[in-house]
Amino acid sequence: MAEQQMYLTLHCEPCEDCVQEDWQFIRDGELHWAGFEHCPRYEAYVCDDGRGVPPPWIRDRIVAREGTVHLPVGGPDGVPITLLRRVYGLSIAEVAAARKTGYRATPVEARYLSDAATRTSAAGPGAPG
Structure with a gap:
């Protein structure tokens, strides 16, 4: 079962300055994921991570970037x-x-x-x- 931990939820409307990064990795033999969003214009940050398969919206972005x-x-x-x-x-x-x-x-x-x-x-x- 996937675990999810959200550190902070603070988000502006997406703009051209927004940066969004998503990762999947294996740590200690377990599947993990992390997501990070940052808007330097409004100093808004969002960090999210967990174990297992990432939520669909994060997995979809990883698939779009890295393929299957x-x-x-x-x-x-x-x-x-x-x-x-x-x-x-x-x-x-x-x-x-x-x-x-x-x-x-x-x-x-x-x-x-x-x-x-x-x-x-x-x-x-x-x-x-």
């Missing part, structure tokens, strides 16, 4: 279905669709899922994942 990686789902070379459900909270119908067509992850999510799948398979059958 197509990942196979299930099978010997795909992302384990249980891992995909745990990370993204997908329904059974969403997992079934992803099993057929694959899943589009951000580059950081793809690395996290690949690393987690490798750790799970290295631990052997029945290991918690």
Whole structure:
């Protein structure tokens, strides 16, 4: 489950001076995200961060900037279905669709899922994942 922490909410109407930055990263084997907005004209700042998959509006901006990686789902070379459900909270119908067509992850999510799948398979059958 994703955790979210908001430090401050103070925002002007967006103008041409506004700066917006969003990141995803892996820290201590966990997926994290951060968002930062700053308007130097009005000295307004917004910082937001959390664990897990970022909120849709932040993830959409990351996808627009960095694109996606197509990942196979299930099978010997795909992302384990249980891992995909745990990370993204997908329904059974969403997992079934992803099993057929694959899943589009951000580059950081793809690395996290690949690393987690490798750790799970290295631990052997029945290991918690």
